[in-house]
Structure formats: C-alpha cells, structure tokens
Amino acid sequence: MAGIKEIAKMTGVSLATVSRVFNDSPLVSPKTREKVLKAAKELDYRPNMMAAALRSGKSRIIGVIVPEVNNSFFSDIINGIERVVSESGFNIIISQTHELQEKENSALDSFMKLNVDGVLMSISKETTDYGHIQKLIDAKIPIVFFDRPPSLEAINTVVLDNYLGAHIATEHLINNNCKTLLHIAGNSDVGIFNERKRGFLAAIQKHETEVSYQITELKSDATQDLKHLENLFKEHPKIDGIFAFGDEMAIHVLNLLTTLQLEVPKKMKLIGFGNAHFSTLTQPTISSIDQENAHMGELSATLLLQNMNKKQRPTTKILSPKLVERESSKID
C-alpha cells in the first residue's frame, strides 16, 4: 500500500501532478497520466480519504438515519440508497434511532463530526424537537427526508402518498362488495398513519350511500389489542371488510379471524399496507398496498446527490402506492 508520495518518487513527477491524475484533471498529458497510473497499480496505491477529506472538506460519506435497520421497509430503502450512491463513489454510514429523539440527536452529531457530505433521514416517532435538524441545515449540509418528514418548511422530502394508498385499499374492499368496513388505525401521533386514516375516511365518504364503517385505534399492547378486536368482531358481526394500517397487524388479524372461524376472504375481506414479504407467506396470502420501498431509497439518494452538486430549491417527491391483490380480498 502506498500514497501519492511514493508514486511521485517512482515516476519522477511531482506530488501535484500525481494528485491531478487521480482527480481526473485535464491538465495532465496522456503519457504522464499513464505512467502514474501504472505506478499506482504496481505500488497498490490507496488514496487516504481522511487526508483528502480534511483538505477538500468533502468526506464522500453520506449519513443515513433510520428508526430500525431490522425492518424490511427501511432495509429495502437502504438497498435503494446504496445502489445509487455507491455508483457515485460514496460510502454510507448508517445510524439507527430506535425511535428515540436522543439517539437521533447524537447520530446527527456524529455525522457532523465526520463531516458527512449529505444526510438522508427518516425521523423517529418520538421526535418533536427539530433543533438538531436545524443545526444541520445551518451547517449547509444537504438533507433529504424520506417517508417521515419533519414539519419544517423548505426541506427536501420523498414520501409515499399514504392518503392515496389508503383510499385505494378502501375502494378495493368496497369494489369487492364489502358493505361494513373496519379500519384498524395506527398510532395517530404518527403522520403517515393519520394520512392513512384520512384516506380511508375519504373513500368512505365518496361511497357513503353504499357502506358503513368503523375505526379503531390500537394501543401498543398487542395481546390486549387482539382481545379488543375479538370483542369488536363479536359485537359487530356485520363487518365484512378490514383495512389494517400495516401488514404485520393484518397478519395478526388474519390469525384472529381464523381462530374465530371468520373465513377470509369468504366472510371477511382483508387488506394491509406495505406489501411486506411475509404477506405472501400466509394462507390466504394477504392483499396489500405496495410502496416501492427500494424506489423511495433510490429517489431520495438521487435527490440528495443533486443537492450536493448544486443547491436546488426544496423539492417534494410523492410516490404513488399500488394495489397488490392477493387472496385475502378476492371475490369468490
């Protein structure tokens, strides 16, 4: 392993020229360039990014902040991000917040110390204070938010149209002859879950003459939630269509329905949200709303790279979810 100094010595050219070669400067003759590159191979040259970063102010590192890596939604996104940025020669450094504001603060702090060139982040559920984000913005570090943007002005965001997704899911149930709908809603403190609820309500309203509905928002205690749902199904036997705010919840509901002998999709139709892998592993398979996870990652990364090259005006990209019909919502 060698640095540019050794190469300069070996080839007899100056440090500056060697540096120019590796920075694709046009100010170097083809034959010197070749000579340098050859020496680089022989000496197994590896640029020291730390030194380059120090001098240039550019680390070629992009910071990524997600709530959890262990969540197929976010890891799909990471895949998308990686695909794009690695093509441009950047490294990504990933931090998890575990939905904690404190972790989010310290992650951003680390990023600044590391001189990251840009940040991609999805804020945690708990985050209410945006001081740490403001610091980043003040430091002129480009940021793109995905999936869960903060409520700030003039920021770059890539989000899914959750409202539309819920609308599609709900209409799908209605189109498939459901008359009494239930929406199992997620924690309403989370923006995207609220959007889904709004989308559900809008679809209901559009078809208000045809259907009736009900909404239940669950707490975090799973076993109690399921008990609650069981009672709800018993009290309201007319319910024949369920839109769950997420796929994992949909699976739990499916299991509950099976236990209660409420056959899916014969007696009860069910649709989730997120198009998680395991939605294809159940029996019946569960219909869902696909959110093109990897695409969201790619788009965010592309937007960030653009901003890193040249300050753009804040952009918001809204992805359109798509219906994925499976067995759980089939008309028989």
Added chain:
Amino acid sequence: MAGIKEIAKMTGVSLATVSRVFNDSPLVSPKTREKVLKAAKELDYRPNMMAAALRSGKSRIIGVIVPEVNNSFFSDIINGIERVVSESGFNIIISQTHELQEKENSALDSFMKLNVDGVLMSISKETTDYGHIQKLIDAKIPIVFFDRPPSLEAINTVVLDNYLGAHIATEHLINNNCKTLLHIAGNSDVGIFNERKRGFLAAIQKHETEVSYQITELKSDATQDLKHLENLFKEHPKIDGIFAFGDEMAIHVLNLLTTLQLEVPKKMKLIGFGNAHFSTLTQPTISSIDQENAHMGELSATLLLQNMNKKQRPTTKILSPKLVERESSKID
C-alpha cells in the same frame, strides 16, 4: 460550530492544552480543563474527526460487511454490533455484498481507503478467493468474522454451532414420536447448511434403531422445489417429521402441507431453523432453533474491540443454539 483553535483563542490557552482536554490527558489542571470545556459548550465545539483520524491514524470507524441488510438475521446482528460499538464511541459503516465476491472486494477496498479501525464481516456465499481478506490482514486491520467464516487459519470468528442446532432439532422431532424423518437441506456449498445436515445425520445415527430418514436438497427454483416436495410427500406417506434448513423454507412447507391436508402437527411435525420473527405469525406457529442473533453481533463487536486495543491471539467463539418449541411440533 468551532474547532480547537477558536477555543484556544477564547480561553487564552494554547492549542495543545485544548487538545489535551479533549483527549482526557491528565496533564491539565482542573481549572483550565473546566475553562476549556465551558468555552467548548458556548462555541458549540465539534471535533473534526477527519483531522483527528489523519493525525492519529485512527478513524473511530468500524466497517461491517454483510450479505444483505434486508434479512432479519443480519439486521439483528447489526443491532447487536451497534449497541456495543456505539457505547465505545465508534461509528459503523455498513456495506452489503449481495452475495457477490466482487462487491465484497470493493467494500473492503473502501474500508481501507477510509482507514477503518476494524472490520466485522460475514463472507458471501460466492466468495472463494481470499486475497482481499489477506490484504486486510497484511495491513494489520483487526477483523472478526461472524456466522460465515472463511476457511483461513488464525482468524477471529464468532459462529453458531449449526451442527448442534440441527442435532437438537432432530432429536426434538424424535422425542415427539416422529418415526420417519425428512431433512430439507440447503445448498450444500454453504458451510452452515452442511453443518446442519451433519447434525441431522448424527442425531439420526444416534437413534438409528428407532427411526428412518430421508434427505432432499433443494435447488434454487422455488416453485419447482415445492412441486418436488409435493411428489415426495405422496411417494412417502410415512414421513411424519420434517426438519427444514431455514424458517422461510419451513413456512413454504407448512403451506404446502396445509394444501395437501397433511395436518400440522397432528399428522406431520415441523421444525425450522433461525427463529425468524414470522415463525410466530403463522398458524400453527412454527418451532425453530434460536441462534441469538443480536448476541452474536454483540459478541463479535466485543471481540473486535478487544483486538483493536491489544492484539490477542485468534479466538473462536461458538454460540449454542436453543430449541424454541411452538405449535408445529407439539405432541397432541
């Protein structure tokens, strides 16, 4: 945001003294230290890790290489790693190989350019050439391999005892009255799958008077594989216990069995490997072998940190898998 220079100016002490404060040098009087720390707060001091890294040769970055982030096994491990290293003030940079040797090479190359202080990796299925790893070793960068170590001498590894896990799973089936066992084996090019097969065979041998068995190794084409299994079940109706090499395969088998009206666990008992989250979401829930994913990550990270502090002699840690009994293998 400020550097040590500004702090020196504000407090009237020298750069060296300020530097000493942040490096916890004992050679600073308490009151100077206090003065410096106070100024640091006021000026919102952020050390420039690039500069520190350049100067000290330590980046405080640890490189992590996994085949896929989008795999709950590896993301659990990442969680474990993060927990440990972040406590020691390190950042992790994650690269995925997507099971490609080429990606693995370039990831390690990036790590060297970035001057990572250590590497944690699980080699990809495709990797056969260890030149890139040797380079790392030559550069004296500490490495710990987890889950899938390369066949090299004198390396640090943290692995699961796959042999034992398979043995436990198989004996569990036998103890629960299975007489004719089937092992659905994974690609035998992958070391851990081979270990599982060996464990299965060993358990069979131990009980050879009581049981008969069969092994089928699947190809990569899922639909064809399932067809093959279906035929197998029809030809061998006596099979009453299945040990699948992984949980996802176990789910597919479960679905197939349900379709074939082979009731689980009444007519057929089933156990997987890996204790994936979705094993708890099926009906019936699927028994499995837990491999303490996060713990493996923690252990690997701890071992790496030890090696970074002081060269140790190569260590191999072997984790013991544990049986997780669920409905799919219950005796009725």
Added chain:
DNA sequence: TTGTACGCGTTATCAG
C-alpha cells in the same frame, strides 16, 4: 502544568 512546532496525506494556488 503549559506552550511551540512539526507532521499526518492530500488538495489548491500560484508561478513557471
């Protein structure tokens, strides 16, 4: 206990 001065490996500026 504190300060001075040099160097880490690279890039940028200027002069040639």
Added chain:
DNA sequence: CTGATAACGCGTACAA
C-alpha cells in the same frame, strides 16, 4: 502542462 508550497485541523514530542 508541470512543480513548489501553503494549508486543512488536530496530536504529540520536546522544550520551557
């Protein structure tokens, strides 16, 4: 097109 040299921000002998 090429070379000499300063500078990036910090750590650390060495001197005081």
